[in-house]
Amino acid sequence: MTERSTALRSLKVLDLTRVRAGPTCCRVLADFGADVIKIEAPEGADPSAGVSGARHGYDMLNLHRNKRSLTLNLKSAEGRAVFMRLVEGADVVVENFRPDVKDRLGLAYDDLAAVNPRIILASISGFGQTGPYARRAGFDQIAQGMGGLMGVTGNPDEGPMRAGAAVADSSSGLYAAIGILVALQERAASGQGQWVQSSLLEAQIALMDFQAARYLVEGEVPRSTGNDHPYVTPMGVVATQDGHLNLGVGSDAQWQAFCKLIGKPEWAEDARYATNPARFRHRPELWDLLRPVFAQRTTVAWVEALEEVGVPAGPIYMMDEVFADPQVQHLGMAAAVEHPVRGQTRLVAQPVKLSRTPASVYVSAPDAGEHSDAILSELGLSADEIAALRAKHVI
Structure with a gap:
């Protein structure tokens, strides 16, 4: 006991x-x-x-x-x-x-x-x-x-x-x-x-928190953005070969590492995507580019590959999967x-x-x-x- x-x-x-x-x-x-x-x-x-x-x-x-x-x-x-x-x-x-x-x-x-x-x-x-x-x-x-x-x-x-x-x-x-x-x-x-x-x-x-502060400090009224982060891109949910993945490219350095991983180093230099403000402005077209890429591997394979290059990512669990995860255990x-x-x-x-x-x-x-x-x-x-x-x- x-x-x-x-x-x-x-x-x-x-x-x-x-x-x-x-x-x-x-x-x-x-x-x-x-x-x-x-x-x-x-x-x-x-x-x-x-x-x-x-x-x-x-x-x-x-x-x-x-x-x-x-x-x-x-x-x-x-x-x-x-x-x-x-x-x-x-x-x-x-x-x-x-x-x-x-x-x-x-x-x-x-x-x-x-x-x-x-x-x-x-x-x-x-x-x-x-x-x-x-x-x-x-x-x-x-x-x-x-x-x-x-x-x-x-x-x-x-x-x-x-x-x-x-x-x-x-x-x-x-x-x-x-x-x-x-x-x-x-x-x-x-x-x-x-x-x-x-x-x-x-x-x-x-x-x-930050959504309330956006309004109080800047006067901006936040709107819903679905699974996308309010102002960081690409950060959101993307379909994989066998499910879905939470991707969190939180900085330009992580974006560069990600582009190298997927064999698209030129995207890191493209003026439309090189910085987060630029990626945010072009978010719909950027996701259109990324979806076919993520469809090529399983969620587990992507999480492992992204972890190796320091890009945050994680699976999206149902509750039984939450408590089966080794870190949760x-x-x-x-x-x-x-x-x-x-x-x-x-x-x-x-x-x-x-x-x-x-x-x-x-x-x-x-x-x-x-x-x-x-x-x-x-x-x-x-x-x-x-x-x-x-x-x-x-x-």
Whole structure:
């Protein structure tokens, strides 16, 4: 059995999140050893139960590994009282309710700080905690559209296209985790907690990076260019003898090496193609020249040949091919964990490596309320008190 990471083992995190953005944030902390207590509604108390998919399905298992589960009805006075007792000894609370929900529940930052001034509250929303859209429901694809990603994704003549992964959800969770770690470091000096905020919209805009900066600095509105790089050529997808290849000729020196490799050194001297600005201006005709060349070899043969001359290239995998790749296997991106129902299960490992205190996937996702008795006992409740809470459907 893999051992629990020691990196964040001293931290206690109360996880009020669901769906993807919030659970992603808490998963980072859990994988590095934090005691993450997933707070869930008792059976029948939440009409939105199951929104994250089947309990033993791939999404739940991947998002909620390394956590403990406590069922608690936060709509009841007794449930909120138990939660506040947990807050007294906790370091972090993470939530992704709509901004007004925590106020109605009495779980806003000021409420938490009143019982524990060191508490850090991380709130992840669709559009921010304030402003004209604050109370809107936020979904990944909506943030992709409003944050500019869909406007530059897809082929120019086909209209906007969503990315194939939940990039706004996942990145907002990661940004929230960064904010929590910053707040923890600051707390070590000040002794005070604070409110960390992240949103899908802000995270998506931040991920646009150079595309957003093109507009802010130069006033240029980026457009979709399909698989071609926005301003470097030839950098994009090209068909090979048996599939497709990502080609990345990123400099004039690489272009010269490429031309020599394919037996066309004169292209490197041609004024239409000698420099990247020139190649960019003549991109359609350049790709017309390159397509027949790449059709002559397999993807593997091209990757090997291009690697030998220092020109970046790579295959385009389906997911089974991703995890069959020897470099991916070497990096350990599939982490095995034992599940009581499914047996040994492979999940997506943390991509951040630490030399002394690495992340680990050491236990599978819990069933709802699996650790309720243990967590409440740690809080000082007696067996009779726990039984009384269960009888009232508080837990």
